[in-house]
Amino acid sequence: MSVHPGPPADASAPPAMLPLVRPADQGLGELLRELGTGLATVVQKDLLVEWRARAQLVALLGFSVVVLLLFSFAVGPDSNVLARHAGGYLWLALLLASTLLLARSLQVEVESGALESLLLAPVRAPAIFYGKAMANTVLLVIVAAVALPVDLALTGAQIQQLPPVLLAIVLGAAGIAAPGTFYAALTARVAGRQLLLPLLLFPLIVPALLASVKATSLSMAGDPMGQLPSWLALLACFDVIYWSLCGLLFEKVVET
């Protein structure tokens, strides 16, 4: 029998944390291939999970439509005001829908312990992050694809330039998805996560939201002053920052 008298004497010793993995002993090509395989599998898996549980996606689409309806009722019958703010309504509907989508995206992993399975597979944390963020971007674009025609119908707005609108939607969705995925992972294991996620996410994405609304509204109005490229560039810059920082920090969040 092996009996120990108690815990270590140095109770205040700092815990020995696992350091980040340094891929120094791995070739760059092999590392990229491994990241790419993990990322592609996570994207495929997330989209498959959403497709199999498509009732929830349909509910999300319904939610975004209801939000747009509420905006149009709240503003009233003034068609000029409605048309002028059509871009803003669209993005607010997408933002509210995104909190439900993003929270679910990580809840699926955490509740069943699937996130640990991914880490043990082993899939590198950045591959998990970028895979999930890409899948969430695709899903947000799908929500936008349904919400946009409804928005146009309700507000009476018209799209003068379609490609910039589509670009703004993709960039804006990416701008919500990356920090949203990060914060969803951060709050997935805590009580009150449904409240915490928007509380953390909304202030962070204000610049991207502003740029998305401006780019969408200018595209709808035909961009009379030629400001659209600047807003799109600004949006792309925010995306680069969000995707880089969140990708770097994600490992810290999931490996604790």
Place this chain on the structure above:
Amino acid sequence: MSPLASAPAVSVRDLCRRFGRRWALARVDLDVAQGERLLIVGANGSGKSTMLSILATLLPPTRGTLRLFGMDPLQDRLAVRRRIGIVRHAHGLYEDLSAADNLRIRARLVGRSVDVPAALRGVGLDDRTEPIRTFSAGMRKRLQLAALELESPDLVLLDEPFSALDPAGCADVAALVRNLPGTVLMASHQVERASAICDRAILLDQGLLRWAGPASQAAQAWKAVQLEGSARPSAAAVTA
């Protein structure tokens, strides 16, 4: 033969883990040889799951050293993880997907090309195409073991593999576990059943390693420790 090839599958020294002010594990020393089957017994809260989570590299130890197959998980986390498979209370599968979808995803993640229908046939789930949220506890456990077989890990960690199963389900799972290759560490309350498929056992009690010996004597040792009652030493009592 390289030194790593002959290294113990698990070697821990002075392993400790603290949650807040409570020591879940304290000063555990343990060696498990490659190919050995070790049973970990102990009451709820004795540190079994904590120990398995540390061995799976999912939880960092507060202090102590850990070597898996001679490798330090601090340095070679991904290499170590490639050799580990774990079955926990949380099944780690996707509820909205079918058993075949789950296995296909797992195979892709671990980079194996696998005959999914054959793998499902092996656990008697080849005729089930519905989402696994409709599965019974036994079916989920069998699917978890099928996923584990697919990964063919060198070190298998099983946390209560018989929980929530009826006697027939327990027998099925025991048969599957018996056929698992590699080193197996199994935490279980079902000492009689689990000891029949293990070589050696250890007993954890309130975070301390209290006994180690042949698996056949595990039930007896546990009864003896329980009879000691509150007089027995504990990590929590010493820190209070």
